[in-house]
Amino acid sequence: MLTYIALIVALFFAMNIGASGTAAAMGAPYGADAIKSKRLALTLVALSAFLGAVLGGGEVVKTIGEGIIPSDILTVEIVIIILVGAAFTLFLANLMGIPLSTSEVTVGSIVGVGVAFQSLFTGKLIVIISFWVIIPIVSFLITYILGVVIKKAEKKWSFLTGKGKWAKWLSILLVIGGCLEAFSAGMNNVANAIGPLVGANMISSSNGILLGALFTSIGALALGGKVLETNGKKITQLSLLQGSAVSFTGGTLVIIASVFGLPIPLTQVTTSGILGIGTAKDGIVTLQKSVIKRIIMVWLVSPVASLVVSYLLINLFIKVNGYNILIIVCTLTFALGTIKLSQIVRNERRNLHDSGSGI
Structure with missing residues (x-):
């Protein structure tokens, strides 16, 4: 019975991952009218995320399942607590309007269990946290450099701004960039829902990834419309070429992280990319204090909140203290x-x- 509960919670979590971070990957093309049909945009997201998870999600699943705490701690009850801790934290954050990272929330929930049992692979954890800082900074620097180049190129060659016959090809480039970003999200984020199940040997890695990928895609199709609308409106100020720079940079960095088994917050990588492009376009005024505070808040609140929730659940139901x-x-x-x-x-x-x- 508990096994089925754990599986249901994991698949529900996967659907929410598809509806939030994964659907946002197509925000730039949709917001810039590179792709006008919402249904087509969500279908491309679903297919790309599915392929990303199936073709390259194994390493991150391994990290989530056994790289942060010893796998022998992971009983069915503990897996449920990890998933409920992460999902409940995301639910509360949604009620308060605070955007959280699914990767950071899941890692935080696992760390809460490790702290309760005083058993953590601190070396691996330090590496993961370090890259939570490093990769968004790298994203900012790369997109800033690309932004400077694009700004000069668009001034010199006006057709690069998306006017005339070149608009079609620049739109296609942006859609491909959105698909790459969704592919990277599937590669990295599906593990958040499935990793604990695999670590507890409740399901094989291949079957877990397949199920997680399927429900992430269903979540993107069924529940991703609102996120697509919101995210698209936020970034319409970017040109087609600037939007492509953000998507290709973010997607590539997250794919590289996934190859090394590092769960990375795609939302923050993308936000840092938009800031990089914006700074190159409009100057230092883009780096508003409110935006920086928001990124730092998400970075801190995501793992700490889920850590506290899972630690509390362990002390309530497992190690009653x-x-x-x-x-x-x-x-x-x-x-x-x-x-x-x-x-x-x-x-x-x-x-x-x-x-x-x-x-």
Whole structure:
């Protein structure tokens, strides 16, 4: 019974992965009208993600399944806790409107279990966290350089801006870039849902990847429309060539990371790429403090939130420890209270300032 529950939760998680990060891969082509049909855009995403997972998802599955904590810890109950911890954190984040990375949330949930059992492969974990920082920075630098080149080229040759007969070919290039990004998402992110099952020997790696890829594709087709609309509207200010630079850079970097078994946050890689292009296009003003804060918040909140949830679930249901639960509840209460208090103080200061402004 528990095995079926674990499988259902994993496949539901895979559908949500397809609906969120994977569907966003086609945002640039859809937003720039390189591909006008939403259904066609989602179909291309689904096929690309499926192929990415089936052809190259094995190494990341191995890392998620046995590279962060010893696989002998992974019982059916622990797998359910890892998946529920990650999925529940994503659900809460969606309610609050905070975008989280599925890769970071899954790794955080696994680390929470490792901390509870005091058994972690810290070396591998340090490498993963390091690349969470390194790859977005590399994405920014590459797209910045490409952005400078594209800006000069578009000034010199106006047809590169997507006007006239070249619009069709530049549109096709952008769609290919979106497919590459979706391929890389399938390669990297399907492991988040399937890896714990494979690590616990509940399903073989090949069957797990096939099922995960299938449900990720279903999620993209059935639930990805809203994400596609939102993401497309956010990046319509990019030209066809600039959008291609972002997609090809992000997709290539995530594919390289996947080959080495590193779970990487595609959303942050893509966001950093957009920032790189934007900085080359509009200058340092693109690097607004609010955008940087948002990236840092996602980077910090994603793994820490799921770590706390999975650690709490372990102490509630597996290693029942009232003291640890009390400490966690008190810490969360203190953190939330501090945030709320700081908001009240800011509002009071703002009200005082507004009241005095007319004197």
